[in-house]
Amino acid sequence: xxxxxxxxxxxxxxxxxxxxxxxxxxxxxxxxxxxxxxxxxxxxxxxxxxxxxxxxxxxxxxxxxxxxxxxxxxxxxxxxxxxxxxxxxxxxxxxxxxxxxxxxxxxxxxxxx
Amino acid sequence: xxxxxxxxxxxxxxxxxxxxxxxxxxxxxxxxxxxxxxxxxxxxxxxxxxxxxxxxxxxxxxxxxxxxxxxxxxxxxxxxxxxxxxxxxxxxxxxxxxxxxxxxxxxxxxx
Numbered sequence: 001x002x003x004x005x006x007x008x009x010x011x012x013x014x015x016x017x018x019x020x021x022x023x024x025x026x027x028x029x030x031x032x033x034x035x036x037x038x039x040x041x042x043x044x045x046x047x048x049x050x051x052x053x054x055x056x057x058x059x060x061x062x063x064x065x066x067x068x069x070x071x072x073x074x075x076x077x078x079x080x081x082x083x084x085x086x087x088x089x090x091x092x093x094x095x096x097x098x099x100x101x102x103x104x105x106x107x108x109x110x111x112x113x
Numbered sequence: 114x115x116x117x118x119x120x121x122x123x124x125x126x127x128x129x130x131x132x133x134x135x136x137x138x139x140x141x142x143x144x145x146x147x148x149x150x151x152x153x154x155x156x157x158x159x160x161x162x163x164x165x166x167x168x169x170x171x172x173x174x175x176x177x178x179x180x181x182x183x184x185x186x187x188x189x190x191x192x193x194x195x196x197x198x199x200x201x202x203x204x205x206x207x208x209x210x211x212x213x214x215x216x217x218x219x220x221x222x223x224x
Contacts, residue, residue: 004155032211043117043203043215044156089155093128099144099163099207100171103155 002027006090006104013080021107023064023090026086027060033057033066033073034101036086047088049056080111116140117216119204125222132191134219136204142214144207145187147171147179149200150218156203162187194223 006023013019025031032051036044048057053068062077073090090104116139126132138145144163148156148202158171160179168179176198178190193199205213 034211041217043205043217045215046212049211055144090154093211098169099211099213100158100160101213102154104150105153105215 001090002029002031002094002102004090004092004102006088006105007107009087009106009108011107011109013109015111015113016079019075019077019080019084019109021088021090021109023073023075023104025071025073025090025092027092027094027102029094033064033071033095034093035064035075036089036091036103038089040086040105043057044089049108081108082111082113085109085111094099117204117206117214119202119216119219121219122217123220123222125162125224126191126194128195128223129223130194132194132198132221132223134189134191134202134204134221136187136189136216138187138206138214138216139185140202140206140208140214141184142206142208143184144213145181146205146207147177147187147189148182148203148205149173149198150203151200159202194221196223199223 034049035047038044048059050057050066087106146161147159162181180188202215206214
């Protein structure tokens with residue numbers, strides 16, 4: 001079946017430093033890839049999605065490129081802020097596109113001022 | 114903005130008891146989903162639904178039933194709650210099967 005593997009946490013950074021959360025996936029199909037973010041006490045919310053290989057998604061300073069050859073979708077941000085502290089999930093949806101999302105285990109990010 | 118609400122927000126149940134978790138959405142979305150989240154793990158799909166009065170099994174349906182009596186409402190039912198079902202449960206809805214809007218979650222503790 002489909003699977004997603006991402007950087008194990010927790011990750012602790014200082015404000016202003018750069019972030020990379022690795023994500024690799026396995027599927028026999030051609031997936032749509034997602035990054036979701038979950039703040040304490042809330043449900044996950046979509047950060048962005050990328051449906052096509054070699055395209056980049058971005059939102060709120062975060063970005064990731066769908067690398068089909070490497071089956072990767074790493075999340076990056078050049079300069080993190082304390083408000084970015086959250087859990088980040090990489091996910092995929094593959095044909096027959098029932099709407100089912102396969103999630104990674106999540107990466108807990110803490111940004112210290 | 115999309116709105117998915119869940120009730121109760123937390124619940125303590127006894128082993129062998131029946132538990133019903135409710136989800137209500139005002140998004141006019143056709144698709145609804147139930148996931149469970151275990152500490153340190155991602156979300157796993159339990160049941161989902163494309164239309165009222167119809168439900169489908171997800172990846173981990175054993176021990177759970179689902180009910181979709183209307184477009185707005187989607188319930189998750191644990192007929193005989195077990196310790197292993199202690200988790201946080203999330204409901205989600207979507208219009209296009211891609212961008213899913215999640216509720217705030219229900220923390221279920223089975224003792």
